[in-house]
Amino acid sequence: MTSPSHSSAVFDPAWLDDLADGCRRLPGSHPRFEDLFLERRLEIRVAAGSEVASCRVDGGAARWRFPSRWAIHAATGVSSSAVAELVSRYADRLELPPSPPPAVDLNPPPGWVDWAREIAERTADHNTVIRFLTRRAVVVRRDSWRQVTSPPLVRLESRNIGSTALLAVWGHPRLGDWIRAVFEPPPARGWSPSPGLQTPVIFTEGTAGALLHELVGHLVEGDLIANGRSPLAGLGGANLTEAAIDLTDDPRRTDLPGAFDCDDEGISAKAVTLMRGGRLCGLLCDRETAEVCEVAPGRGRRADWRHPPVPRLSNLVIPAGSASPAAMEADLSHGIVVTRLSGATVDPVSSRTVLRVERGFEIRNGRRRRPLAPLELTGGVTEILAAIDPDVGDDPSPDWRLGWCVKDGLPLPTGSEAPTLMVRRLEVL
Amino acid sequence: MPSHSRPDDLPAKLSRAIEACGGRLSTGEAKRWEVFAKSSLTRETELIDGRLRRTVQIEESGVGVRIWDGARAGFAAISGLDGSAARSAVAAARAGAAPGPDPMPPQRLLGLTAIPPGPRMPPRGWAQHVTGELAIAIASMSNGSLRLGRTVVQEGHYAWQLCTADDWSADHHRTVASMLVEVLISDRPGIWREWIHIADPESFAAEAVAARIGNRALLTRHRIATDQGLHDLILHPEVSSQLLAAISPLFLACPDDRDPLPGLLGPDGLLSAYALTLVDDRSDPMAPVVGPCDGEGLPARRTLLLEEGAPRHRIANFADARRFDETPRGGAVRLSYRDRPSSGPANLRVLTDDGMAAGELLSASDRALYLLRPLATVTADLGNGTYSLIASGVWLDRQRVRGWHPVVELSGSLGTLLRRIDAVGTDLCWFQTAHGFVGASTLLVRQQPVVG
Numbered sequence: 069m070t071s072p073s074h075s076s077a078v079f080d081p082a083w084l085d086d087l088a089d090g091c092r093r094l095p096g097s098h099p100r101f102e103d104l105f106l107e108r109r110l111e112i113r114v115a116a117g118s119e120v121a122s123c124r125v126d127g128g129a130a131r132w133r134f135p136s137r138w139a140i141h142a143a144t145g146v147s148s149s150a151v152a153e154l155v156s157r158y159a160d161r162l163e164l165p166p167s168p169p170p171a172v173d174l175n176p177p178p179g180w181v182d183w184a185r186e187i188a189e190r191t192a193d194h195n196t197v198i199r200f201l202t203r204r205a206v207v208v209r210r211d212s213w214r215q216v217t218s219p220p221l222v223r224l225e226s227r228n229i230g231s232t233a234l235l236a237v238w239g240h241p242r243l244g245d246w247i248r249a250v251f252e253p254p255p256a257r258g259w260s261p262s263p264g265l266q267t268p269v270i271f272t273e274g275t276a277g278a279l280l281h282e283l284v285g286h287l288v289e290g291d292l293i294a295n296g297r298s299p300l301a302g303l304g305g306a307n308l309t310e311a312a313i314d315l316t317d318d319p320r321r322t323d324l325p326g327a328f329d330c331d332d333e334g335i336s337a338k339a340v341t342l343m344r345g346g347r348l349c350g351l352l353c354d355r356e357t358a359e360v361c362e363v364a365p366g367r368g369r370r371a372d373w374r375h376p377p378v379p380r381l382s383n384l385v386i387p388a389g390s391a392s393p394a395a396m397e398a399d400l401s402h403g404i405v406v407t408r409l410s411g412a413t414v415d416p417v418s419s420r421t422v423l424r425v426e427r428g429f430e431i432r433n434g435r436r437r438r439p440l441a442p443l444e445l446t447g448g449v450t451e452i453l454a455a456i457d458p459d460v461g462d463d464p465s466p467d468w469r470l471g472w473c474v475k476d477g478l479p480l481p482t483g484s485e486a487p488t489l490m491v492r493r494l495e496v497l
Numbered sequence: 498m499p500s501h502s503r504p505d506d507l508p509a510k511l512s513r514a515i516e517a518c519g520g521r522l523s524t525g526e527a528k529r530w531e532v533f534a535k536s537s538l539t540r541e542t543e544l545i546d547g548r549l550r551r552t553v554q555i556e557e558s559g560v561g562v563r564i565w566d567g568a569r570a571g572f573a574a575i576s577g578l579d580g581s582a583a584r585s586a587v588a589a590a591r592a593g594a595a596p597g598p599d600p601m602p603p604q605r606l607l608g609l610t611a612i613p614p615g616p617r618m619p620p621r622g623w624a625q626h627v628t629g630e631l632a633i634a635i636a637s638m639s640n641g642s643l644r645l646g647r648t649v650v651q652e653g654h655y656a657w658q659l660c661t662a663d664d665w666s667a668d669h670h671r672t673v674a675s676m677l678v679e680v681l682i683s684d685r686p687g688i689w690r691e692w693i694h695i696a697d698p699e700s701f702a703a704e705a706v707a708a709r710i711g712n713r714a715l716l717t718r719h720r721i722a723t724d725q726g727l728h729d730l731i732l733h734p735e736v737s738s739q740l741l742a743a744i745s746p747l748f749l750a751c752p753d754d755r756d757p758l759p760g761l762l763g764p765d766g767l768l769s770a771y772a773l774t775l776v777d778d779r780s781d782p783m784a785p786v787v788g789p790c791d792g793e794g795l796p797a798r799r800t801l802l803l804e805e806g807a808p809r810h811r812i813a814n815f816a817d818a819r820r821f822d823e824t825p826r827g828g829a830v831r832l833s834y835r836d837r838p839s840s841g842p843a844n845l846r847v848l849t850d851d852g853m854a855a856g857e858l859l860s861a862s863d864r865a866l867y868l869l870r871p872l873a874t875v876t877a878d879l880g881n882g883t884y885s886l887i888a889s890g891v892w893l894d895r896q897r898v899r900g901w902h903p904v905v906e907l908s909g910s911l912g913t914l915l916r917r918i919d920a921v922g923t924d925l926c927w928f929q930t931a932h933g934f935v936g937a938s939t940l941l942v943r944q945q946p947v948v949g
Contacts, residue, residue, distance in 0.1 A: 111835075117820065119570040119600060120593045123835045124585070125559065126576050137549045143556040144576045185595075193755075263725075263906065263948035295545070295646070297688055374555045415872045415889065417687035417717055418903040422873045422887050444873070444887055446904050476677075477929070497887060497906035497948070 077215065078108050078170040078204040079146070084213045090162040091155065092210050099132040099139065099158050102355075105332060106146045107205040107216075107373040110174040114184035115197045124174070127373035130154040138356070142374050176200045177220070177238065187224075187247065196226040200238065201481075205373075207334030214334040219322050221481055223472065224250060232410065232426070235325050235471035235481060246468040249408075258441030259430050261404065265496040268403035268457075269445060270431070270488060272393055274465035275409045277484025279491075281384055282412040282421055283449055284308070284315060285482075286475065288342055288350065289367070290357025290379035299419040299449045300348060307347050309456040311489070315343040317352055317367070319382035324483025325471040326382035333368035333377050340366065342384075346456075354379045371478035380475065383483035389460025393488040396459055398434040400490075405429050405436065408469055419449050422497070426469070444497040452491055461488025507536045507656035507670065510578050514560050515660045517583035522662065525591065527564040530662045531601050531793065534560045534578060535834040539653035542624035546646065547632055549625060559834040562590040563601060569594035572837040600837075602815035604663045606825055607794040613782045615671040619698040624650035627676075627701050634707035635680060642718065643711050646688060647679040652698065657834075659794055669788045674698045678706075680714050689714035691735075694927035694934075696783040709926070713869050716891045722900020724892055729862035730907070730942040734926045736868045736875075736888055738937035741775065741845060742930035743877035743884065744911070748775070748802040749840050750813035750821040750828075757879035758808060761912050767806035769915035772851075775803040777812055777842040778936075779827065784844035785927055785934040792831025792838035800826050802845075806916070814840045830933065844927075846936030852923040855939045860896045861920065866947055867891050872904060874931060877911055884911040909946055917943045 094101035106128040113121040128151055129142035141157050148164040155162055184198040205216035224234040234250050236243050271279050292298035318339040319328045329337050333355050342350040351361050354368030354377050368377030410426035423445045429436040466485045473482040511534040518532040536558035543551040561574040571594030575586040632645040656670035674695035679688045691710050695701055747758050762768055778784055779797040790797055801809045812828035817840045829838035868890040877884045885908040892899040922939030
């Protein structure tokens with residue numbers, strides 16, 4: 069029995085031991101009981117001029133495996149009776165002792181509501197919403213259970229300032245700076261480069277992490293690889309960039325929003341190296357796609373208890389290089405430096421990516437000149453990767469803007485930390 | 498095997514939850530309160546290459562409680578319909594109450610609109626059946642150039658009840674269905690993905706759905722061609738829906754000093770050309786969000802937002818309507834018990850009564866760029882009056898396809914774009930957007946700058 073003693077347990081360990089013991093007696097074939105996922109979530113929303121809204125949601129899902137398919141039954145509630153009903157779909161009803169109330173309930177940190185209300189009132193904008201998000205979950209398998217812990221998050225959305233957003237771990241030492249950055253007004257008159265211009269682009273202040281989230285992170289997720297929908301499918305072992313980049317997906321970075329100690333299928337968090345020295349070497353898989361791709365699982369993540377686990381990235385991390393970002397800019401006769409991205413997508417039909425630049429500058433003769441007006445950049449996935457310059461900045465920075473990642477309509481928190489990188493050629497749309 | 502929740506069980510469960518909350522609220526200090534309870538049962542069936550890959554059955558329920566004690570307002574939502582959920586929801590709403598005016602509409606504004614009964618939940622096996630039919634229809638209409646890869650069919654039934662301290666109550670139940678379709682295109686490595694709203698599962702027509710998907714997906718097989726300059730544009734309904742979603746905040750009530758709408762109007766007071774009329778239609782039984790009342794009890798209605806280019810009414814929940822001096826018209830949206838009723842359109846749609854058939858629109862220009870699908874969310878800077886639309890499209894020369902333009906950006910003056918809408922199609926389709934459900938049709942826009 070895996071029975072970690074967590075002071076922050078919101079599920080009673082003794083009850084979970086009983087539950088795991090009961091699950092051991094569930095059928096092992098036709099269908100085979102795979103796992104039971106139980107989750108408690110709390111969301112607090114604060115907006116200027118509105119009442120504070122709190123939402124507590126508990127639910128669970130039992131997963132069964134047939135020879136050629138999976139079946140999942142999910143339902144509200146984590147009480148003994150709700151859980152017993154869930155796991156009895158294909159078996160005799162489990163007799164479980166009543167689940168005791170949680171030793172620790174999910175609550176916002178003391179003072180959080182006042183902190184959020186002060187920010188909301190300062191903006192005086194009824195379109196600005198600040199959310200506190202936290203969750204605890206357990207994965208119960210036939211012989212063990214694992215608690216899933218992830219850091220509490222703060223999400224801020226404002227539709228007034230050109231629709232911007234922030235996602236960060238609550239308590240991050242730079243949270244105050246990032247909130248100030250959200251509310252910095254955009255430049256009064258920005259420069260718009262000519263459409264069709266092919267130009268070098270420097271991604272700084274963590275934006276390279278968001279770039280590689282789209283270009284590599286999503287495209288090595290097991291479901292896209294397994295059915296050949298990724299332009300990186302079949303490129304394992306290939307050199308994708310000239311830059312000697314090491315790219316890692318690391319859920320153990322608890323300072324970044326995509327952190328967890330155990331994925332939603334009960335596998336301990338481990339870093340996965342996706343690129344080593346610019347060579348593609350890793351994939352991100354859940355248990356199902358790991359079998360197809362023949363790699364280790366560990367990235368089965370659920371949007372919440374209602375949804376099955378699917379392969380999703382956590383926190384993309386690129387270590388520091390040796391180049392000075394200032395020197396990288398100084399070496400550029402003409403180009404663009406991006407300091408904030410507001411969105412990035414990859415078109416599944418053409419495999420072209422579109423990057424929305426929210427803030428940045430024109431570089432001329434090595435110096436920052438005019439601020440940019442919002443613009444879009446595009447290029448093919450593999451072409452952009454091939455055009456990453458070998459110089460890697462010595463300034464790894466987290467991205468706070470684009471962590472709320474949506475795939476197939478389902479959002480999940482993710483994070484990234486990356487140094488300054490330069491792409492030698494991107495097209496301005 | 499145990500018995501599980503059936504659609505027929507839901508109303509009784511909801512009533513018990515409402516009674517449990519109401520009992521607790523009646524004994525407290527709340528001067529006014531409102532309880533919203535919702536329960537849903539959803540089946541999700543995923544098939545890959547015709548083979549059943551995964552089934553997911555979700556039963557979800559919960560309550561949302563709003564209170565006002567004369568000086569402070571609170572809202573809390575809790576999953577579950579049992580006594581402990583009711584107790585917790587009431588306690589949390591009280592604990593989180595903060596100084597503020599009564600956010601709930603007065604009883605005199607509450608009322609119900611008769612809504613025709615909806616379709617029945619499809620029988621088990623329906624998802625596999627329609628997927629099989631769709632696979633055949635897609636292969637047939639494309640002469641084998643398209644192949645159905647993956648489908649995720651969602652069928653669900655939900656029921657909700659809303660009750661206030663004044664013993665006013667409303668209830669509603671409905672079946673909903675939708676389908677995510679992924680199609681493989683021969684000669685191209687990528688996939689074509691489309692979401693289909695199914696208003697009535699019994700009348701699902703595989704051939705029509707196959708044509709809707711295939712007609713666009715096949716166009717991406719043409720050789721690449723690019724162009725720029727001033728050109729007529731034809732926006733497929735999916736692209737139109739994104740554009741309408743981007744401008745939908747214009748129709749929300751807001752303070753005068755932050756209202757971007759006046760700055761976007763032309764000298765004639767019009768936001769768009771005569772061809773465009775927009776409504777938020779909450780009484781259309783074929784739309785995705787249907788009910789007898791809005792999210793806080795005002796009767797469901799069709800609210801005219803833009804009439805032949807001229808702005809008419811704004812959408813607001815009761816609290817925002819009062820705050821921004823608008824007439825309350827039932828503009829609250831509450832899709833889940835988790836959310837308090839917020840201002841927003843439920844079913845923003847184009848009126849197509851005076852529209853043209855999509856085929857006529859496609860032949861209404863000698864040379865046009867037909868925008869097939871958005872590649873990123875369409876953005877509109879409403880303060881500065883600009884927009885940016887990134888899409889893939891095909892160039893049409895005298896109704897013949899000249900080539901596929903994989904990534905094209907349109908940007909510039911939002912007012913100019915809207916005022917050059919020459920005609921709307923009759924091919925209304927519903928789409929999910931970042932601003933809710935939008936029913937859009939093909940739009941013909943004259944002489945817009947095309948770059949890249």
